[in-house]
Amino acid sequence: MSGFVFSEKPIEITSGDDVYVTDANGTEYLDFGASYACVPVGHCHPAVVDAATTQLEDLMYVQASYPNAARTALYERLADTGPVDVDNVWLCNSGTEANEAALKFARAATGREKIVATTQGFHGRTMGALATTWKDKYKKPYEPLAGGVEFVPYGDAEAMREAVDEETAAVILEPLQGEGGINPVPTEYLQAVRVATATSGAAMILDEVQTGLGRTGSMWAADQHDVVPDVLTTAKGLGSGLPIGAALCRDWIAEAHGDHGSTFSGGPVVSAAAGATIDVIEREGLAAHADEVGAYLRSEAERRLGDDVRDVRGDGLMVGIEVRRGSNRLLRELALNHQILALPAGRTVLRLLPPLTVTRDHVDELLDAVEEVVS
Numbered sequence: 001m002s003g004f005v006f007s008e009k010p011i012e013i014t015s016g017d018d019v020y021v022t023d024a025n026g027t028e029y030l031d032f033g034a035s036y037a038c039v040p041v042g043h044c045h046p047a048v049v050d051a052a053t054t055q056l057e058d059l060m061y062v063q064a065s066y067p068n069a070a071r072t073a074l075y076e077r078l079a080d081t082g083p084v085d086v087d088n089v090w091l092c093n094s095g096t097e098a099n100e101a102a103l104k105f106a107r108a109a110t111g112r113e114k115i116v117a118t119t120q121g122f123h124g125r126t127m128g129a130l131a132t133t134w135k136d137k138y139k140k141p142y143e144p145l146a147g148g149v150e151f152v153p154y155g156d157a158e159a160m161r162e163a164v165d166e167e168t169a170a171v172i173l174e175p176l177q178g179e180g181g182i183n184p185v186p187t188e189y190l191q192a193v194r195v196a197t198a199t200s201g202a203a204m205i206l207d208e209v210q211t212g213l214g215r216t217g218s219m220w221a222a223d224q225h226d227v228v229p230d231v232l233t234t235a236k237g238l239g240s241g242l243p244i245g246a247a248l249c250r251d252w253i254a255e256a257h258g259d260h261g262s263t264f265s266g267g268p269v270v271s272a273a274a275g276a277t278i279d280v281i282e283r284e285g286l287a288a289h290a291d292e293v294g295a296y297l298r299s300e301a302e303r304r305l306g307d308d309v310r311d312v313r314g315d316g317l318m319v320g321i322e323v324r325r326g327s328n329r330l331l332r333e334l335a336l337n338h339q340i341l342a343l344p345a346g347r348t349v350l351r352l353l354p355p356l357t358v359t360r361d362h363v364d365e366l367l368d369a370v371e372e373v374v375s
Contacts, residue, residue, distance in 0.1 A: 011335065016043025019355050019362055021341070029335070032366055033343040037318070037353040040213050040237035041280040048240045051276035055269050062268060064091070064261075070271040077278050078246055081219050083228045088254035090247045091266035095209030095235035096124025098245035099172065101260060102231040103128050105249060106170035106203035108258035113147075116163045116171045116202075118154040120180030123172060123207055132172050134180065155185045157192035164193075168202040170231075175221035178210040181349045182313055182320025187225040194227050203230040203253060209245070210318065213237045214281045214356050217291030217316035224315070240277045244270040286356040290316040297352070297363045304367050308374045310348070319352040320345055323374055330373055338369035 012024040019042055022028050034040070041048065055070055062068055071091070079087035092098055103115060117123070117132040124130060130138060131145035139145060148169075152159040154177060164171060171193055177183040197204040206229040211221040213234065218224050222232060230253050235245030244266075249257075281287065294316040301312045301321055310322040323330055327344045334340045345351040350370070354362070 009335075018042035018045075019358050027339060029339045029341050030362060030365060031341045032352050032354040032358075032362075033341045034237075034353050034355050035241065036343065037210050037215055037236045038241045040215065040356045041240060041277055041284070041286065042355040042357045043241075045240060045277075045280055047280050048273050048276045052242065052269050052273040055272035059268050061264075063263060064265040068266075068268050068271070070268045070275065071266040074266065074271040074275045077275050078234075078248060081278060081282075082232060082248045083220060083222050086228060086230075086232055086248045086250055088249040088251065090249070090257075090260075091271070092235075092245045092247070092262050093243045093264055094124075094245045095207075095233065096126045096129045096245075097262065098209065098233035098235055098247045099123045099129040099132070099205070099207060100126055101247045102203075102205045102233050102249075103132070103170060103172065104260055105231060105247065105253050105257050106205060109203065109253045109256040110169045110201060112167055112169035112202070114165075114168045115149045116160070116168055117149055117151050118173045118177075119151055120154050120177055120183060121151075121173060121207075122177070122179035123174075124209075154180070154183060155189055157189050160189075160193055161196050164196040164200050164202055166200055168197075168200055170203040170205050171197050172205040172207060174207045174211065175225060175227075176211050176216060176315055176318060178318065178351070178353075179345060181322070181346045182318065182351060184313060184315055187227075190222075190225045190227045194229070197230070205229060205231045205233065207233050209233055209235045210353070211315075213277070214287035214290050215316055215318050215353070216314075217294060218287050219281070221315070238277060239270045239273045242270045242273045244274050281356070284357075287316075290356045293317060293358060293360060293363060294319060296360055297366075300363060300367055301370075304371050305374060308371075314352075317352070317354055317356055317358065321350040321352070321370065322348055323350060324348075330370075333373045334369055338373075340366055340369050342366075 232248045343351040
């Protein structure tokens, strides 16, 4: 018997160190995917390993109604790093759970049903979050899903203003779309969404599951756009690969959360790892580093790849290179012939989400390989 959900790649990873992973044959790979942004401080960062190991030896698990120092410290760290006044923290195990919670909290706080989501958006694979995810390939086999969801074009401020009304509980969107193709939007758009939700009494939910924790050049993408949401969700890199997610909420959302919970909410070991991850991001200045190296990556990709690709876009170290042929062929050649791992975003976009510790030399190595493959 074997796993049946994932299509396994022909590379068995056995160890990782910073920006590299090693397979069972001893081959080392430069990791420009970071398993979907899940290791922002690099593989097996000593500070994270030490925090998790120490906690593991003291207490593996206690449920969240019993205070625990690691969990309490993480509550405080997330509240301190989150946008102003978004300082009530609920912990869970993944991004889709964080988004499920955000949707439930918004409906409880507003007493309304309607949710506005965006085309090309991706918010998870559980039934509620899936209903706000755009592509049919993710949701068609599981319909009917939760109702009351309306989609509007991503980046269209006028369409958003028309959709958000006094029946709207929440708008959920990514400040930079990941799965949808690495699609950025201007600050003016996100601020227009903020105005529309505030005017109508709806909640603005920013899905920062992929964009947060320094990925786009600041701790949260919201910081770059001077937007303060009512709920901010995060996961992926929060535990440096251990399963954890969080929903950060304003008071008016938290005070009306309804009856919600999770058995493994903020387990001590993952809380310790998450706290250490945030500490490393801040102590090593990784958000600013991502901004600098990401700008170099985008400018060099545009210069070197030129007409061989359709577009280069993104923020910080969340970068998409839209190629002229299928991205899966490119990914396979990068992995097997150049020992570089990356990700797809749709059929034609090469998605780059490396550890935030990558350097310009790593970028040059990547672009040498991409240039050879696409040309």
